[in-house]
Amino acid sequence: MATKQVIIDKARSDGRTILTEIESKELIKQAGISVSDTRLATSPEEAISLSRQLGFPVVLKVASADIVHKSDAGGVKLGLRTSKQVGKAYGDILAAIHREYPQAVIQEVSVQKMARPGVEVIIGMSKDDQFGPVLMFGLGGILVEVLKDVAFRIVPLVRRDAAEMIREIKGYPLLEGYRGQEAVDVSHLEEMLLKVSEFVEKHPEIKELDLNPIFAYSQGAVAVDARVILEEEKQ
Numbered sequence: 001m002a003t004k005q006v007i008i009d010k011a012r013s014d015g016r017t018i019l020t021e022i023e024s025k026e027l028i029k030q031a032g033i034s035v036s037d038t039r040l041a042t043s044p045e046e047a048i049s050l051s052r053q054l055g056f057p058v059v060l061k062v063a064s065a066d067i068v069h070k071s072d073a074g075g076v077k078l079g080l081r082t083s084k085q086v087g088k089a090y091g092d093i094l095a096a097i098h099r100e101y102p103q104a105v106i107q108e109v110s111v112q113k114m115a116r117p118g119v120e121v122i123i124g125m126s127k128d129d130q131f132g133p134v135l136m137f138g139l140g141g142i143l144v145e146v147l148k149d150v151a152f153r154i155v156p157l158v159r160r161d162a163a164e165m166i167r168e169i170k171g172y173p174l175l176e177g178y179r180g181q182e183a184v185d186v187s188h189l190e191e192m193l194l195k196v197s198e199f200v201e202k203h204p205e206i207k208e209l210d211l212n213p214i215f216a217y218s219q220g221a222v223a224v225d226a227r228v229i230l231e232e233e234k235q
């Protein structure tokens with residue numbers, strides 16, 4: 001596995017500040033955060049063989065640093081159960097991207113296991129002009145987009161900050177188990193927030209970080225999408 005510096009240097013030498021999902025997940029994984037194991041395929045055949053190795057069902061996604069909202073562009077295919085579905089999804093993704101971004105030359109697709117359903121949450125880091133790195137926690141999907149139900153804390157976080165920010169979102173009861181749903185492992189989410197805090201503190205070259213979504217379970221949690229943006233290189 002490429003080390004953190006190798007991943008960052010590769011992006012720099014390509015003149016990119018945006019890391020791909022695979023690069024972002026590798027970095028995040030090295031911070032001790034669980035991510036869905038994600039591989040790169042450069043042909044439908046390779047995607048099929050990776051799917052067999054990982055085990056069905058799988059997810060295929062467009063793999064390009066230029067495409068930030070993969071699903072908006074038709075670049076995410078979930079719940080693929082057979083080699084045939086994987087082969088077709090590969091072609092469908094390239095065709096959809098070609099329609100949306102006629103200029104883009106995309107050949108690569110990422111393959112990962114379909115994670116079992118969980119409660120979707122997000123952790124983000126952005127930099128405030130005055131406060132520097134700030135962490136955000138919220139519920140994923142429509143709740144964060146429409147209701148902006150999120151909490152913020154300035155880095156570095158201590159355990160108490162992590163515990164408080166999770167509990168202060170309005171949707172917290174959903175994490176405690178709602179209408180017969182299982183409660184999620186909140187202490188694991190606290191741990192994730194602390195690890196992200198430590199990670200961004202150690203790496204000032206990271207400008208933005210998004211784990212969106214993380215699937216939270218009654219035990220543990222896994223980030224199924226990740227995006228890291230680097231600071232512009234100092235001249």
Ligand code: ADP
Pocket residue numbers: 036059061068069070071072076078112113114115116212213224225
């Ligand atoms: P986008 O670039 O559009 O944010 P994502 O990688 O987040 O793309 O995928 C879109 C949605 O698909 C996610 O919000 C999540 O609900 C679902 N998804 C993505 N990866 C997985 C996975 N490995 N297992 C299950 N669901 C997934």
Ligand code: MG
Pocket residue numbers: 212213225
């Ligand atoms: Mg996402």
